[in-house]
Amino acid sequence: MMDRIAGLGRLGLAIIASFGRSGQFLFGVLAGVPRPATGFPLLVKQLYAVGVLSLAIVVVSGLFIGMVLGLQGYTILSDYGSESAIGQMIALTLVRELGPVVTALLFAGRAGSALTAEIGLMKATEQLSSMEMMGVDPLRRVVAPRLWAGFLAMPVLAMIFSVVGIYGGMLVGVEWLGVFEGSFWGNMQSSVDFVDDVLNGFIKSVVFGFVCAWIAVYQGYDCVPTSAGISSATTKTVVYSSLAVLGLDFVLTAVMFGDF
Amino acid sequence: MESSAYIRLRDVVFSRSGRRIFDGISLDIPKGKVTAIMGPSGTGKTTLLRLIGGQLRPDSGQVSVAGHDVPRLKRKALYQLREKMGMLFQSGALFTDLSVYENVAFPLRAHTSLPEDMIRDIVLMKLEAVGLRGARKLMPSELSGGMTRRVALARSIALDPELIMYDEPFAGQDPIAMGVLVKLIRDLNSSMGLTSVLVSHDVPESLSICHYACIIADGKVIGEGTPEELRAHPSERVQQFLEGKPDGPVPFHYPSGDAAADFGVGGLSS
Numbered sequence: 001m002m003d004r005i006a007g008l009g010r011l012g013l014a015i016i017a018s019f020g021r022s023g024q025f026l027f028g029v030l031a032g033v034p035r036p037a038t039g040f041p042l043l044v045k046q047l048y049a050v051g052v053l054s055l056a057i058v059v060v061s062g063l064f065i066g067m068v069l070g071l072q073g074y075t076i077l078s079d080y081g082s083e084s085a086i087g088q089m090i091a092l093t094l095v096r097e098l099g100p101v102v103t104a105l106l107f108a109g110r111a112g113s114a115l116t117a118e119i120g121l122m123k124a125t126e127q128l129s130s131m132e133m134m135g136v137d138p139l140r141r142v143v144a145p146r147l148w149a150g151f152l153a154m155p156v157l158a159m160i161f162s163v164v165g166i167y168g169g170m171l172v173g174v175e176w177l178g179v180f181e182g183s184f185w186g187n188m189q190s191s192v193d194f195v196d197d198v199l200n201g202f203i204k205s206v207v208f209g210f211v212c213a214w215i216a217v218y219q220g221y222d223c224v225p226t227s228a229g230i231s232s233a234t235t236k237t238v239v240y241s242s243l244a245v246l247g248l249d250f251v252l253t254a255v256m257f258g259d260f
Numbered sequence: 261m262e263s264s265a266y267i268r269l270r271d272v273v274f275s276r277s278g279r280r281i282f283d284g285i286s287l288d289i290p291k292g293k294v295t296a297i298m299g300p301s302g303t304g305k306t307t308l309l310r311l312i313g314g315q316l317r318p319d320s321g322q323v324s325v326a327g328h329d330v331p332r333l334k335r336k337a338l339y340q341l342r343e344k345m346g347m348l349f350q351s352g353a354l355f356t357d358l359s360v361y362e363n364v365a366f367p368l369r370a371h372t373s374l375p376e377d378m379i380r381d382i383v384l385m386k387l388e389a390v391g392l393r394g395a396r397k398l399m400p401s402e403l404s405g406g407m408t409r410r411v412a413l414a415r416s417i418a419l420d421p422e423l424i425m426y427d428e429p430f431a432g433q434d435p436i437a438m439g440v441l442v443k444l445i446r447d448l449n450s451s452m453g454l455t456s457v458l459v460s461h462d463v464p465e466s467l468s469i470c471h472y473a474c475i476i477a478d479g480k481v482i483g484e485g486t487p488e489e490l491r492a493h494p495s496e497r498v499q500q501f502l503e504g505k506p507d508g509p510v511p512f513h514y515p516s517g518d519a520a521a522d523f524g525v526g527g528l529s530s
Contacts, residue, residue, distance in 0.1 A: 127354075130347065133347040134370065
């Protein structure tokens with residue numbers, strides 16, 4: 001019994017220590033301002049790796065999710081004779097919730113895991129150590145551009161997801177099922193508020209982007225430098241990011257839309 | 261020798277994961293010479309290099325490089341000191357997303373504002389010094405183990421350091437590649453006036469190029485001196501290591517219990 005309590009205590013201390021290390025790590029990354037001449041090309045390279053290369057999965061997923069929303073929405077709304085509200089339903093669902101959340105989950109699986117594996121492998125092959133020994137701080141040179149790229153790319157990807165999703169919903173609702181195009185766009189325009197819906201969704205995606213990128217780079221930098229360690233860190237990135245996104249989504253939704 | 265020591269370790273104690281790696285080790289590494297640090301695997305030779313480079317901090321004791329107390333240096337001063345150091349890692353540690361040319365140019369781009377044509381000249385000179393000028397367009401994945409270390413060596417001398425540390429440079433090399441590395445280490449040391457620290461357990465190669473050598477085991481220096489002095493060292497342990505005897509003060513058998521009990525038979529003893 002005492003062993004179990006001691007084990008729980010050790011686990012608690014380890015979790016607190018891990019939070020402390022990750023906070024210290026984040027401070028180290030954000031404290032160093034790189035020279036624009038060297039920092040900007042590195043950021044652009046990472047924006048390509050993290051953002052542009054995630055476009056395919058985001059666009060395809062957005063299109064199908066929008067199409068499913070169109071189909072489900074039409075089936076339900078037509079029971080009440082209000083299928084003309086389908087555009088409003090699709091837009092609000094995507095902009096407020098599915099855009100930021102699903103993009104963040106896809107981002108964690110595609111870009112986050114890649115970031116963790118890349119940094120972890122650099123650690124295992126002593127590339128980070130050799131950089132340190134050359135007098136170059138790997139936190140600034142390797143980690144910071146990846147963190148900022150994730151932070152900047154996520155909101156843009158979420159917006160693209162929502163736009164493509166709305167287009168997918170329009171394809172099914174208007175082109176296939178015959179909802180009047182004017183009411184599809186008109187209802188959407190009248191019900192979607194820029195500040196309440198679009199901006200709040202954007203804020204969510206900014207928060208998710210920051211958290212996912214932070215978890216990914218930290219797990220890579222802190223991993224045990226072996227093949228098993230990198231594998232475990234990559235798994236942790238996806239699991240922790242997904243849980244953090246879903247948990248934060250509830251908190252942010254309650255704060256933004258919880259008009260109790 | 262002490263007056264010309266470039267690196268000085270005094271009573272250094274270092275433990276990791278509850279295991280004591282160094283138990284009050286003291287060592288002087290002379291300026292402008294090749295010093296070999298040898299010892300059995302797992303005795304902390306690489307750890308010693310990391311202590312010298314400031315990547316690890318000792319639990320107690322002093323580590324000084326060129327008069328700087330390394331563990332107490334602020335981050336900026338430590339990174340400035342590292343610009344005077346080069347380190348050849350056992351794996352080479354080349355950046356896998358950069359070509360050979362870009363790997364060697366990396367420290368120059370990071371620490372200088374030299375124009376591109378001058379960087380090109382320096383990179384080609386360094387690659388020429390290690391015999392790989394013609395391999396500048398290759399990627400690290402296209403290099404053999406020996407070539408990887410030679411590129412890493414070119415990269416570590418790109419900024420003309422005062423000190424260069426070699427971590428097991430001969431491990432896993434064929435005889436030709438080993439001969440090339442031995443020649444390069446000796447030639448670079450004499451032509452550039454470097455202070456070289458060579459960590460290795462390849463005894464003949466290390467003793468053939470070093471001016472001074474020390475053997476560490478159990479967290480302490482068990483023998484040191486010139487290669488000739490070491491060969492005549494009275495310690496049985498030193499001789500066992502130098503001659504590669506399988507049994508001696510370091511026993512062949514890992515400490516174990518009663519063999520008869522383990523095998524389930526009588527009449528055997530451990």
